[in-house]
Amino acid sequence: MRRLWALLLLLASASAQGLVLPFEGPEGHRLAQAFAQGLKAPPPTAVALVFPDLPWRGSYDLAGGLYTQAGARLALAATGADWLLLGKQEAQGLRLFLARKGGVKEGLFRTPDLAWLWLQGEGLAPRFTSLPSPSLSEEQLRALAQGEAPDPLHRSALDLKEGRGAGLLEGLLPRRLLLLWQGELPSAYRAFALLSEGKREEALKLAEGMQGGDVLERTAAHLVFRALEDPRWQASARALTQAFPELPSAWEEVSFAAFSEEKGEEARDALLKALRLRPDYWLYWTNLGWAYYLTGDLPRALLASERAVRLGPNATAYYNLGLFKAIYGDFLGAKAAYDRALRLDEGEDFQEALKDLEARQEPLTLYFRAYVAERTGLPARELYQAFLQTHPQHPAAFAAKRALKRLDEARASLSLVRLSLIPGDVDARPFRAGEAIFPEVDLEGAPFLERGLLESNLWREGEAVAEAKKPVGFPPLTAALRDTAPAVTPPEPGRYTLEVRYGEAKVLAPLEVGPESLARKLYVLGLEVRDLSGQPLLTPKETLGAEGERLLLERTLEALKEAAPLATSPRFTTPLTRGPYAGKSVQALLQDPSPEMVRAFYQAVLENPELLAENDVVNALVNWLLQEP
Numbered sequence: 144m145r146r147l148w149a150l151l152l153l154l155a156s157a158s159a160q161g162l163v164l165p166f167e168g169p170e171g172h173r174l175a176q177a178f179a180q181g182l183k184a185p186p187p188t189a190v191a192l193v194f195p196d197l198p199w200r201g202s203y204d205l206a207g208g209l210y211t212q213a214g215a216r217l218a219l220a221a222t223g224a225d226w227l228l229l230g231k232q233e234a235q236g237l238r239l240f241l242a243r244k245g246g247v248k249e250g251l252f253r254t255p256d257l258a259w260l261w262l263q264g265e266g267l268a269p270r271f272t273s274l275p276s277p278s279l280s281e282e283q284l285r286a287l288a289q290g291e292a293p294d295p296l297h298r299s300a301l302d303l304k305e306g307r308g309a310g311l312l313e314g315l316l317p318r319r320l321l322l323l324w325q326g327e328l329p330s331a332y333r334a335f336a337l338l339s340e341g342k343r344e345e346a347l348k349l350a351e352g353m354q355g356g357d358v359l360e361r362t363a364a365h366l367v368f369r370a371l372e373d374p375r376w377q378a379s380a381r382a383l384t385q386a387f388p389e390l391p392s393a394w395e396e397v398s399f400a401a402f403s404e405e406k407g408e409e410a411r412d413a414l415l416k417a418l419r420l421r422p423d424y425w426l427y428w429t430n431l432g433w434a435y436y437l438t439g440d441l442p443r444a445l446l447a448s449e450r451a452v453r454l455g456p457n458a459t460a461y462y463n464l465g466l467f468k469a470i471y472g473d474f475l476g477a478k479a480a481y482d483r484a485l486r487l488d489e490g491e492d493f494q495e496a497l498k499d500l501e502a503r504q505e506p507l508t509l510y511f512r513a514y515v516a517e518r519t520g521l522p523a524r525e526l527y528q529a530f531l532q533t534h535p536q537h538p539a540a541f542a543a544k545r546a547l548k549r550l551d552e553a554r555a556s557l558s559l560v561r562l563s564l565i566p567g568d569v570d571a572r573p574f575r576a577g578e579a580i581f582p583e584v585d586l587e588g589a590p591f592l593e594r595g596l597l598e599s600n601l602w603r604e605g606e607a608v609a610e611a612k613k614p615v616g617f618p619p620l621t622a623a624l625r626d627t628a629p630a631v632t633p634p635e636p637g638r639y640t641l642e643v644r645y646g647e648a649k650v651l652a653p654l655e656v657g658p659e660s661l662a663r664k665l666y667v668l669g670l671e672v673r674d675l676s677g678q679p680l681l682t683p684k685e686t687l688g689a690e691g692e693r694l695l696l697e698r699t700l701e702a703l704k705e706a707a708p709l710a711t712s713p714r715f716t717t718p719l720t721r722g723p724y725a726g727k728s729v730q731a732l733l734q735d736p737s738p739e740m741v742r743a744f745y746q747a748v749l750e751n752p753e754l755l756a757e758n759d760v761v762n763a764l765v766n767w768l769l770q771e772p
Contacts, residue, residue, distance in 0.1 A: 160225035160317060161267075163187045164194060164218070165288055167210050168232025172284035174255055176277040178228060181259065181268055185315050188287040192300035193316070195221055195323055197359070198335040199366050205392045207421045212249055212389040213358075215242040220359035221329075223319025226267065230258075241265060247389065330356070331363035338370060347371055354379065358387045365396065377403065384413075391420035391427075398430055407437030425455025432463050441467055458488040462496035469500070469507040474539055481511055485518050490618040493519045506534045510543060517546060519619045520594035524550050555588045557648035562641070564667050564687075566627045571687050575660045578667070579630035582643045584650070586624045592617065593646060600642040601631040608639065615645070661745045662691035668752050674702040675709075675761045699741050699760055706761040707733035719768065729768055733761075 163179040165172045165187045175187040196202040197217060206213035210231045219227045219242040229240040236253040239261070248265070252258040255274055262268035277284070287297050299310030303324045312321065319329060328336060330353050337346035350367035353360035365383055368376035380396035387393060394417035401410035411434035418427050432448035435441070445467050451460035461484030468477035484496065493515060500512040513526030527543045527550075534540065560583040561570040567583070574580055582599055586592055594615065601609040611629035628643050639654040662681065665672065672680045672695065680698040685691060710716070710730040718728050724740070732740065744764050748755045755763045 161227070162190050162222055162224040162317070163228045164209075165191050165284075166230035166232065166237075168230075170281055171230070171232060172288060173277050173279075173281050174230060174232070174237065175228075176279070176284055177255070177275050178230070178259070178262075180275040180277065181272065182228070182262070184228075185312075186287075186296065188284050189297050189300045189312070190316070191288040192290055192297060193304055193312075193320065193324060194218075195320070197221060198332045198363060205362075207391045207424070210238075210240065211420070212240060212247040213387070213391060213420070215240040215247045216358050216387065216389065217362070218242065219244075220357045221320075221323075223317040225317075228262075241267070329359075331359045334363050334367050338367065343371055347373065354382075358390065361386060362390070362393070365393075369396070376400070384416075388416075389420065391417045391424075394420070395427065395430075398434065402430075402434075402437075405437070407434055410434040411438055423454055425451050425457065425460070428454060429457060429460040429463070432460065432467075436463070436467065441470065452483075456483070456487060458484045458492045459495075461487060462492060462499070465511065466496070466499050466503070466508070469511050470503060470505050472505070472507060474507060477507060477511060478514070481515060485515070485619040488619050490616055493619055497521075506530070506537050507539065509533065510537075510539045513543070513546065515619075517550070518591055520588070520592050520617070520621065549590050553589060553593075555586070555593065555646055555648045557587075557643065557645050557650050558585045559583075559643065559650045559652055560585055560625065562652065562654075564663065569683070569687070571663075573655050573657060573689070574633065575657050575663055576633055576635045577659050578663065579632050580641065580654075581630045582628040582641065582652075584626060584628055584643055584645075586615070586626060586645055586648075588622055590622065592621045592624060595646045597626060597628045598642075598644040599628045599631045600644065601633060602640040602642060603633075603637060608634065657689075660692045661742065661749075662686045662695040664749055665695075665745065665755075668749070670748065670752060670755050672699065672755070673759045674698075675706050675759050677759060680760065695745075696738050696741055699764075700736050700738065702761055703733045703736045703741075703764065710765070714769075715765070722768075724768060729765055732768060733765075 161182060161184045163175050163182065163184045166175040168174070172188065179185065179187050197205070199205065203209040203214045203217065206217055208214050209218060210229055215227060215229050218229070225243070227242045229242070231238050233251070236251055237255055237258050238249065238251045239258050241248045241262070250258065250261050252261060259268060259274040263270050263272075286292060287294075290297065290301055293301060296311050299312045303309050303312055303321070306324070306326070309316075309321050309325070323329065323332065330349055334346050334349045334353070337349065346367055350364040353364040355361075356364070361379075361383055365376060365379040368379050377400035380393065380400045383390065383393040384397055394413045397413040398410040398417070401407070401413060411431065414427050414431040414434055418424070418431065421427060428447050428451035432444045432451060435444035435447055445464070448460050448464040448467065451457070452464065461480050465477045465480035465484060468480055485493070497512060497515055500508045500515070509526065509530045513523045513530060516526060517523035524547065527546050530537075530543050531540055562572055562574070563569060563581050563583060564571040564578060566581045584597070596612045597615050598612045599610065600607060609631040611631055613629045615624070615626055617624050631641070633639050633654065633656040636656050636658050639656055641652045641654055643650050663686065666683070666686050674680060680702065681691065681694055685694055707730060710733055715729040719725050724732060741764075744767055747767060748763075754767055758766070
């Protein structure tokens with residue numbers, strides 16, 4: 144009891160406007176707790192439980208992390224505190240970030256006591272005092288910060304986060320932070336909530352009103368402009384750097400604006416400023432390499448790209464590196480870079496790499512256009528031939544000839560894996576009229592799978608009944624792929640032939656199509672019919688089988704009869720006053736159910752699946768009867 148009383152005394156004298164977050168490092172929670180006690184701020188472990196992410200994807204990572212000047216400034220804005228203290232332990236000592244309305248101050252101190260003296264000089268810590276020593280261990284504090292074994296204060300933090308009121312935190316934490324968890328979102332958060340709801344115009348209007356706000360609001364406004372492709376995004380990016388130059392993502396956004404306007408020098412300068420704030424971020428080095436290339440500085444473009452792939456191997460930087468080496472005439476270096484890029488590419492970057500090669504006239508850029516095209520499944524033969532015609536004596540001519548030989552020996556095949564009602568589900572043959580048939584196929588190509596259209600064609604007596612096509616996407620260097628062809632639907636019972644084609648490869652499958660099946664239609668909707676005890680009336684195999692509809696109707700009738708003795712309340716024994724079953728009670732309909740009634744119920748479910756959804760069939764049918772007009 145004495146421990147709780149001491150805690151409440153601390154809260155009574157705590158500042159409601161200042162926050163200390165847990166520090167980063169092996170003793171980060173103890174250090175933060177010590178500074179918070181000395182500054183009479185709320186316990187960092189409690190603050191950690193309600194500390195909010197930023198509203199956009201990536202949260203503080205967009206700013207280079209929480210424990211940075213930009214992160215501290217954004218955290219100050221998100222919480223509404225008058226000041227906020229962050230820290231992280233480094234090899235040289237303790238680095239502190241003190242964020243206040245006017246900006247962020249940063250200091251690196253050999254010992255925590257020196258950091259405490261610095262805070263005294265900043266007018267934040269009481270003069271002539273020593274840094275307190277927390278009574279709890281690092282492990283205990285970390286557990287509290289994760290919500291484990293909470294005391295009353297930390298229980299209040301958990302309650303606040305779950306929307307159950309502020310409790311002991313009322314008056315202790317900044318009002319903005321309390322209101323955020325109580326559902327009164329600040330403008331920046333509301334804007335992204337509107338975006339997620341598809342309310343583009345409302346989000347845009349809110350963004351317009353945030354352009355003169357704090358760092359959180361102005362960053363959010365810019366990101367909304369970008370997301371909605373509003374033409375003001377370039378200007379907002381440049382304005383953001385003027386207002387908050389410590390925000391690396393703002394300089395990154397300026398580089399994007401400069402790239403879109405083909406201003407290589409501005410992109411380069413912006414990225415250099417971003418790198419002063421995040422010196423080891425691979426993406427900035429990747430883009431800096433391209434900015435140098437646009438300014439004609441190929442040596443620095445090479446160096447920046449090499450730095451990028453050392454920090455974070457990525458397809459774009461390797462594609463750029465391959466281009467630069469090809470321009471220099473370095474065949475082996477370009478090949479190594481393109482090989483690595485193709486292995487890393489998930490199918491999103493090679494098209495841009497091909498455009499970059501197409502814009503050049505050097506011999507090797509033409510060769511590597513063919514090289515990349517071949518390995519990504521695009522036409523390469525004419526490109527290799529053009530290279531040989533233009534540069535027959537080039538050292539790479541032998542490699543081009545070998546590539547043409549490979550293409551002459553290329554082959555492709557297609558095989559049918561299954562035909563299903565739902566993509567990726569079990570084989571559902573034989574099919575019924577009106578069902579969408581999804582062919583799952585294996586595609587193979589040597590040396591690589593070529594890009595093309597996967598086609599499904601349904602034939603009957605030599606005439607096309609249905610056809611569908613879709614492009615197939617896959618990453619570079621793909622030689623085999625399993626994919627689902629587009630669905631085709633037989634309109635009526637009869638005999639059909641299904642043809643699946645990919646380029647010159649094709650496969651044929653005879654189909655015997657029967658009459659429609661209620662059981663299979665319910666299966667396609669993902670509805671499982673269960674009795675009153677929750678047991679399925681049919682197994683998946685029975686549902687898809689030839690007797691599925693008959694079994695469904697029979698077992699539904701049995702389930703209704705078994706439930707009839709339970710329908711004894713006046714609601715079920717009083718005759719219905721309207722609908723096709725007027726004059727009969729629910730109990731009577733359950734005692735002697737007709738197949739026509741059950742069939743009518745399932746037809747209604749097909750039109751409105753919510754009638755069944757998670758309900759058992761007995762309660763679902765009873766509800767349907769009582770609501771039937």
